[in-house]
Structures are given as C-alpha cells and as structure tokens.
Amino acid sequence: MDAILQGLRAAGEETRLRLLVLCAHSELTVSELLQILGQSQPRVSRHLKLLCEAGLLDRFQEGSWVYYRLANRGSNALLARYLVDLIPDGDDVIARDLDRLDAVRQARSDAAMAYFRKNASEWNEIRSLHVPEKDVESLLLDVLARYQADHQVKLREFLDIGTGTGRMLELFGPEVSYAVGIDNSREMLAYARTMIEDKGFKNCQVRLGDMYTLPVPSASQDLVMVHQVMHYADRPKVVLEEARRVLRPDGLLIVVDFAPHDLSNLKEEHAHQQMGFDLQQMSDWCHEIQFKIIETHSLPGNPLTVNVWVASAVEA
Ligand SMILES: C[S@@+](CC[C@H](N)C(=O)[O-])C[C@H]1O[C@@H](n2cnc3c(N)ncnc32)[C@H](O)[C@@H]1O
Structure with missing residues (x-):
C-alpha cells in the first residue's frame, strides 16, 4: 500500500x-x-x-x-x-x-539508418556466402517450439548476446514474455532500438554491454542466443561461461556460427577472430561448463556452412 x-x-x-x-x-x-x-x-x-x-x-x-x-x-x-x-x-x-x-525518434532513426547503409554492403557480402537466413531462422523457431512441447515448458526470459540490429529479438520477441539484447556497439543498439519501437515490441529492450561480462543477473534467463557472434570472440569459451552463469538450470542455449573455413579475408577485412567452429569443439566446451548438448545441425552453404548447437544448462 x-x-x-x-x-x-x-x-x-x-x-x-x-x-x-x-x-x-x-x-x-x-x-x-x-x-x-x-x-x-x-x-x-x-x-x-x-x-x-x-x-x-x-x-x-x-x-x-x-x-x-x-x-x-x-x-x-x-x-x-x-x-x-x-x-x-x-x-x-x-x-x-x-x-x-x-x-x-525520426532524428534517431535517420542516424541509425545512415550507419546501417554505411555497413549494409559489407553485411550483404557475408550473407551471400552462406545459406539464406530464413532457413536458419525457421530451424531456430522449430527448435524452440519442439523444446517447449517436449518439456511442457514456456521459455519466458530471453537474452540475445551480440544482438546487432536486433533480428533475433524480432524473431523470438513474440515467442517469449521478456527479451533483452546486449551489444557493445552503440550504433547497433540505436538501430535495434528504432526497430523495436517501430514494430511496437513492448517486451523487448536493448542494453549496452560486453559478452564477457554480461550486465545480467546470474540464473535469470530461460533462453540465451549467441547468433553469429562467437566468431568475433577471442575467448569463445568465456562467452559460453557467461551464458551458463545467466541461464537458469534447464535453461536453453542456442549458438549459431560458421563451421571451420579458410576465408582469411573475414579475419583480415571483417575483424573475425575465429575462422569458424567445429561441431565437436563447441560441444566439448559446452560439456566442460555444465551444458548438455541436445542437438546440433549443419546447414551447408557455399562456401560457408552454418552450424547450430542447442544445449541445456544442467545443475552444477
Ligand atoms: C554479425 S553481428 C550479429 C548480430 C545478431 N546476433 C544477428 O545475428 O543478427 C555480431 C554482433 O556482435 C557484437 N559484438 C561483437 N563483440 C561484442 C562484445 N564483446 N560484446 C557484445 N557484443 C559484441 C557486434 O557489435 C555485432 O553487433
């Protein structure tokens, strides 16, 4: 009262x-x-x-x-x-x-769009190297639907690490109660924030933060996504450890990234730190930090293959 x-x-x-x-x-x-x-x-x-x-x-x-x-x-x-x-x-x-x-908001949106246009050709170039995003996205939505049906649960709190333009928030926002995207680029966040407001997603937010020290309480999330971000990590296992820390027991982790490749220009010109991840390597890291791998997928593309790891957090 x-x-x-x-x-x-x-x-x-x-x-x-x-x-x-x-x-x-x-x-x-x-x-x-x-x-x-x-x-x-x-x-x-x-x-x-x-x-x-x-x-x-x-x-x-x-x-x-x-x-x-x-x-x-x-x-x-x-x-x-x-x-x-x-x-x-x-x-x-x-x-x-x-x-x-x-x-x-129009002034903000103009600035965000200017940044987006400046970088769009670079992003499109990378996109053209792998399977269409809609194929990956329909697989991800299917993974979520099956997990919820099989376990008779509703995943409510969603954290998107390295949210970028907020595409994963747009995709999963309607499926959960509350969604937060973290990114260390203010320009990306400005774009994502404009998208969220334009689409009227009242349950989605974005925050500035670093994937190695997430500004998120421990054991607070039901679903964590790391979509096309791991290749920017110089310490990928630490990103997984942070994801594990913020997940509730039984929470779901989805990692999407490239399979090992030899396109060295992605490192030289696009600041990638990792030239892809072997299915087994990521699965081993997950096991070491109390994740149980539920399923993995490979979506072959030319020349880049997209790998997907789905894991649940097990009690320590
Ligand atoms: C290729 S984009 C992927 C964006 C989004 N996940 C998607 O798939 O649409 C990678 C994002 O990771 C972000 N990022 C890179 N290093 C980061 C870090 N240390 N902490 C948080 N975000 C980071 C970048 O700013 C960028 O927005």
Whole structure:
C-alpha cells in the first residue's frame, strides 16, 4: 500500500504524468525529454528522480548516456502502465508531446539508418556466402517450439548476446514474455532500438554491454542466443561461461556460427577472430561448463556452412 501511495503521489503532477506517457512510448535521454517538454533541466531531472524513486520509471546508463523508460518490473510497474493507459487518446497536451517525440525518434532513426547503409554492403557480402537466413531462422523457431512441447515448458526470459540490429529479438520477441539484447556497439543498439519501437515490441529492450561480462543477473534467463557472434570472440569459451552463469538450470542455449573455413579475408577485412567452429569443439566446451548438448545441425552453404548447437544448462 505504501508503494502505491508513493507512486500515486509521484504521478500526481502534470509534467510527471507527461513524462510517464513519453517514457511509455520510447526510451529517452534527459536531453531528448528537454527538447520535447521545453522545460529547464533541473526541473525535469527532479521530476525524473521522483518518478524513479517511486518505481514508475527505470533509469539505465548506456555509455555516457542515461535513458529513462516506463518501469516494466517492480511493485509499481503495473501502476505506471495503468496510469498511462488511462490518459485519453485525444488529450491536446499529450498529442503535442507525442508529435515532438516523433521528431526526436525520426532524428534517431535517420542516424541509425545512415550507419546501417554505411555497413549494409559489407553485411550483404557475408550473407551471400552462406545459406539464406530464413532457413536458419525457421530451424531456430522449430527448435524452440519442439523444446517447449517436449518439456511442457514456456521459455519466458530471453537474452540475445551480440544482438546487432536486433533480428533475433524480432524473431523470438513474440515467442517469449521478456527479451533483452546486449551489444557493445552503440550504433547497433540505436538501430535495434528504432526497430523495436517501430514494430511496437513492448517486451523487448536493448542494453549496452560486453559478452564477457554480461550486465545480467546470474540464473535469470530461460533462453540465451549467441547468433553469429562467437566468431568475433577471442575467448569463445568465456562467452559460453557467461551464458551458463545467466541461464537458469534447464535453461536453453542456442549458438549459431560458421563451421571451420579458410576465408582469411573475414579475419583480415571483417575483424573475425575465429575462422569458424567445429561441431565437436563447441560441444566439448559446452560439456566442460555444465551444458548438455541436445542437438546440433549443419546447414551447408557455399562456401560457408552454418552450424547450430542447442544445449541445456544442467545443475552444477
Ligand atoms: C554479425 S553481428 C550479429 C548480430 C545478431 N546476433 C544477428 O545475428 O543478427 C555480431 C554482433 O556482435 C557484437 N559484438 C561483437 N563483440 C561484442 C562484445 N564483446 N560484446 C557484445 N557484443 C559484441 C557486434 O557489435 C555485432 O553487433
């Protein structure tokens, strides 16, 4: 009851209600909120502090930027969503705020698209070397469906390591309750964040982080994906150890990466650290760190073959 009262008191002011609505639509920095609201920084920062203390907003850091979003966990997350949903669609003040938010999001999206266009030809070049992504993706969705049916479970919390443009969030987001993508590139995250917001995936988020030290609590995830990321790792086994740490017992790990190849230009020109992984090598690492391999697949392509490892975390 105390928490609800604190939440209602915090929300009971016009600017703070506007902040809740804005942060329900998008993850926003203070400077973006200032642009939209046209108020002074100390004032807006004080409102944000109160809303965070009341558990209505979450604050998180990405490099030197601090973002705010509507809380989606914790005792007042439901209250926050409920208050936002109560506001009538036609409210003039909110409609004006949302118009300004559109302008902020358009600027973000333009920057993300510029980065994407700059790199797209390089990504397309690599894509042309292996089987179509839709083949890999339908296999992954099939793996998930079979695992859930065979074990009579619903995998709820999904972590995508090295999320890039967020394609795996887009694919698996609708299948789970909550999905987080981690990447160490702010540009990639900006693109993924724009995609998530454009598609209206309210259960998906992205975070800046390193795959060797994931900003994720231990034993908190049901499903971890490492899709086309391992070849960037100079310590692939450490990435698996981190995945094991954050998975719950019985949680599912899916790793997708190239089979061993001899395309040295991927190393020289595309910063790959590893020239693919043998099915057995990855399986051995998995066994060493308390994973049980459930199934493996090889999808032959020309010249790159894509390997898939599916493993479940066993009790230590
Ligand atoms: C080829 S992309 C794959 C993206 C995505 N998983 C997919 O398949 O669409 C590899 C991603 O790994 C990210 N990455 C590389 N090293 C990383 C690290 N140390 N920690 C987190 N992400 C990393 C890159 O920024 C890039 O977005």
